[in-house]
Amino acid sequence: MAAQPKAAEAPKAPAKATPKPAAPVAAPKGKWRIQLGAFSAKARAESQWKLLTGKVGGLSAHSHYVEQSGAVSRLQAGPFATQEEAARLCAKVKAAGSDCLVKTM
DSSP states (O other): OOOOOOOOOOOOOOOOOOOOOOOOOOOOOOSEEEEEEEESSHHHHHHHHHHHHHHSTTGGGSEEEEEEETTEEEEEEEEESSHHHHHHHHHHHHHTTOOOEEEEO
């Protein structure tokens, strides 16, 4: 009796590569921040942050800080590596119609 031809084997799926873990993102470094306003209440500073991140491209890529000094809450963003980098984003904030100051930490 003749041997029957073997059915073609289904090709095996290539082995899945194990994804490499993402490299940890370094914390931003720098001694520069931009100040986006000073408010009588922290809630107003937080509101301004939400408004500005919707209007100013690149702002949301930075951390925001609300610094208390007595009765004043100062809204700041950063840190920036250089004064020039802070000034560039500050110019965008001003172009969107808001005040902005470059500050050192």
